[in-house]
Amino acid sequence: MKRIVGFFVFLVLINLFFPGFGAETPTEIRTFFSGINSHDLMIDRSGNLWVANADVNTITKLNPSGSIDEVIPNIPTTVGLYDTRNLMIQDVNGSIDVLTDNGTIVVLDENGNRVGGSYIPNVNRVIDFAMDASGSLWAAGYWSVDNTCSYTVPQYESYYDRDEKKWKSRHVCDRTYTYACPSYGENITLLDPGAMVKGQLHFDAHGDFPAQMAADGSGNIWVTQHQRNIIIKLDPFGTTIGKYDVGSSSEGIALDPSGNVWVGTDAHEIVKLSPTGQILNRTHLDTRDWKFGPDRVVADQAGYVWVANPMNGVVELDPSGRIVASYPMPNPVALAIDAQRNVWVVNNQSGGNNLWEIPQTAMGAQYSPVSKTQSQAAQNEDP
Secondary structure, eight states: HHHHHHHHHHHHHHHHHHHHOOOOOOOSSSOOOSSSSSSEEEOOOSOOEEHHHHTTEEEEEEEESSSSEEEEEEOOOOOOOTTTOOOOEEEEEEEEEETTTEEEEEOOOTTEEEEEEEEOOOEEEEEEEOOOOTTTEEEEEEEOOOOEEEEEEEEEEEEEETTTEEEEEEEEEEEEEEEEOOOEEEEEEEOOOSSSSEEEEOOOOOSSSEEEEETTTTTTTEEEEOOEEEEEOOOOOOOEEEEEEEEEEEEEEEEEEEEEEEEETTTEEEEOOOSSEEEEEEEEETTTTOOOOOOOOETTSSSOOOEEEEETTEEOTTSSSSSSEHHHHHHHHEEEETTTTTTTEOOOOOOOOOOEOOOOOSGGGOEEEEHHHHHHHHHHHHH
């Protein structure tokens, strides 16, 4: 009896000082159900997962193990899948701020209860959300100016020239047609930590939209742009302090722990820039017939970069930009990384499990796109 009691005390002490001792260590990708047509994912400071579900206007909250805690209804998250990116941020107050495409911000507490909200004026659609080092929030969107354009079509008639005895054409009048031709421009809104609007920046109506934003450790905001090769760097006051050409229309963006900037482009590349905007590396991805660039890019605590590659899964790059592994899964659209460096992914499929976990213990060569045979052959060819 004393031995049994002693063994029990031993187990209690082991688990007290070594939490998780004896628990099963996952070595494979795991899947969970989080909702229907999910298109955004956020992890809060407690490790809970928040998933935005398009078409059904809900947010699903899951605990760190992937089990559903609750489904929060009536959140207007029905948006164009490739028009809106980061929808949710946990602010410095611990609240969950949810950005909707029409400019409404819904503020939830950590249990999913509505505790406030605000509205971003002068926008047609809000596209992305970011938080800087001071806790201020930045929202990117676009605005439009209603213009009327016109074109003129000459009107002709046919007549018979009796002198020349042949048919001819002559100009009678001009008919003018009008049509609506709105022009568009970028809109960057600065909000305080409580999600209240502090100011707005309007860029020229050049017809391009912001794509995504990321904040660096100095409070600067980096903005990628649709249909433009240029990414913009703003200081904490919203002044443009840099413009950098990445060679193609830019989409996803992330900053690593060293302050380097990683940008996905429509050339199907991940471009690495230094904190001062110098291009350091380009990594080409196989996106097959996917017409857009990598839409979601996330950097983890170790400086590795994770890319949602819609046609063939999630790609892992090391800090130098070298592809080290690829994880097959259908149509990933959002990524988030928890405190244990596990990578969570959602896709927008309408049925079955649509939340995927790549445990830190499952990462490695078994998912590499280069087989052992190919790798060995390459080594044999080295001089």
